Amino acid sequence: MAGLTHSALRQIISGFGGVGLLSTEMLSAKRLPTEDPATSPFLIRTVMEKPLSYQLLISAVRDMAPAIKALHKLDADAIDLNMGCPAATVRKLGAGCILMEQPQNVRLLVSEARKLTALPLTAKIRLGIELNEEKLKSFCDMLEGEGVDMLTVHARLRDEPYARRPRWEWLARVKEWIRIPLIANGGIFSVQDAEDCLRVSGADGLMLGRGAAIKPWLFAEIARDTFGHEIAEPAVSLPAIYDKFIDLLNELYGPQRRLGRLKEFTHYFAKNYKFGHRLASRVQGSRSMEEARERAAIFFEVNRESS
Numbered sequence: 443m444a445g446l447t448h449s450a451l452r453q454i455i456s457g458f459g460g461v462g463l464l465s466t467e468m469l470s471a472k473r474l475p476t477e478d479p480a481t482s483p484f485l486i487r488t489v490m491e492k493p494l495s496y497q498l499l500i501s502a503v504r505d506m507a508p509a510i511k512a513l514h515k516l517d518a519d520a521i522d523l524n525m526g527c528p529a530a531t532v533r534k535l536g537a538g539c540i541l542m543e544q545p546q547n548v549r550l551l552v553s554e555a556r557k558l559t560a561l562p563l564t565a566k567i568r569l570g571i572e573l574n575e576e577k578l579k580s581f582c583d584m585l586e587g588e589g590v591d592m593l594t595v596h597a598r599l600r601d602e603p604y605a606r607r608p609r610w611e612w613l614a615r616v617k618e619w620i621r622i623p624l625i626a627n628g629g630i631f632s633v634q635d636a637e638d639c640l641r642v643s644g645a646d647g648l649m650l651g652r653g654a655a656i657k658p659w660l661f662a663e664i665a666r667d668t669f670g671h672e673i674a675e676p677a678v679s680l681p682a683i684y685d686k687f688i689d690l691l692n693e694l695y696g697p698q699r700r701l702g703r704l705k706e707f708t709h710y711f712a713k714n715y716k717f718g719h720r721l722a723s724r725v726q727g728s729r730s731m732e733e734a735r736e737r738a739a740i741f742f743e744v745n746r747e748s749s
Contacts, residue, residue: 443465443467443651443652443655444467444468445467445702445703445706446467446655446703446706446707446710447464447465447466447467447654448466448467448483448484448486448694448703449486449487449488449491449690449694450687450690450691450694450695450703450707451654451655451658451687451707452464452487452491452494453488453490453491453690454658454683454686454687454690455654455658455661456490456491457490458658458659458661458662458676459661459662459665459673459676460661460662460663460664460665460666460671460673461661461665462493462647463493463494463495463519463520464491464492464493464494464495465494465495465496465497465522466484466485466487466494466495466496466497467484467497468497468498468499468524468527468532469484469485469496469497469498469499469509470499471498471499471500471502471505471506471508471509472505474498474508474509474512474513475508475509475511475512477512479516481696483695483699483703485516486694486695492519493519493520494518494519494520495518495519495520495521495522495562495564496513496516496518496520496521496522497522497524497566498513498521498522498523498524499524499527499532499535499537499538500523500524500537500551501535501536501537501540501541501547502536503547503550503551503554506551506554506555506558507554507558510555510558510559511558513559513561514559514561518561519561519562520561520562520563520564521555521559521561521562521563521564522564522565522566522594523551523552523555523563523564523565523566523590524537524538524566525538525539525541525542525548525565525566525567526538526539526566526567526568526594526595526596526627527539528568528600528601539567539568539600542567542568542570542571542581542600543571545580545581545584548581548584548585549584549588552565552584552585552588552589552590553588553589555589556588556589556590562591562592563589563590563591564590564591564592564593564594565585565590565592565593565594566593566594566595566596566627566649567581567582567585567593567594567595567596568595568596568598568599568600569595569596569597569598569599569609569612570599570600571599571600571601572599573599573609573612575615578612578615578616579615579616579619582616582619582620583619583620586620586621586622590622591622591623592622592623592624592625593616593620593622593623593624593625594624594625594626594627594649595612595613595616595624595625595626595627596608596627596628597609597610597612597613597626597627597628597629597643598628604652607629608628608629608639610626610628610629610638610639610642610643611642611643613626613639613642613643613644613645614642614643614644617643617644617645623646623647624643624644624645624646624647625645625646625647625648625649626639626640626643626645626647626648626649627648627649627650627651628651630648630650630653631652631653631656631657631660632653632660633660633663633664633667633668635653636648636664636668637668640668648664652710655707655710655711656710656711656713656714657714658683659676659678662676663675663676680711680714680715680742681738681739681742683711684708684711684738684742685735687704687707687711688704688731688734688735691703691704691731692731700731701728701730701731701734704725704731704734705725705726705728705734708721708722708725708726708734708738709722709726712725715741715745716745717745720741721738721741721745724737724738724741725737725738
């Protein structure tokens, strides 16, 4: 979700309601202490983005204390340790899902974090490199034993493509092993997906990734229809959401930080349309925010009935 879970998208999501906990993009533990929260595109936030969990990308225990000190100054509501990102660039740094192959290092990381903060401490993992129940159980037990307050599990193996059906049934096993809350992640793009995932996994809650970028109102729908929260049915206007997203990018970020984020968001948001690939390609070829807005407006006008 790099390039997506920034302030602009978080504000759009929060505007619809239904979300229980927001998240930052992955934050490098090494760079975090020197980042300026007023200008860093990774740290800019508004008062409406609360509660907000700060997602740490970390591999070395020595980086934990400075990072957590910085997060305390930023008034973080929770700290999440990313052990689930499968990107090759992240694995080369010794972070993300590669940490699942280093349980002793993870034990030290979690233990150090737990000593340094009283904030809720969470972790996100995958099922591993291969399906190995004993190995996965040992890792989850260790995380809970060292003080993790909540565990999110993406229900795929490290190298499995997103097109593959998530293994929600394996989350049911994790749920039996741990006493802390389990959050299910992977393959949730509709209210029906949410209900199916909860039924199969027995999870305590859901994390949405790509589904949140496609349908920022999906949290509100799930909260209302699946969890029974008293939330009004969201009034969804795709062109209005897109226009608001552009306005927020222009408001929050410098010129060099806007267009790339718009293109990343459009890649997913365009999936709401039958011919959404045309919107994505037109915005991808834009050289300015103004050009992207104009091209998107033309697409929306032509495709008013095809979403």
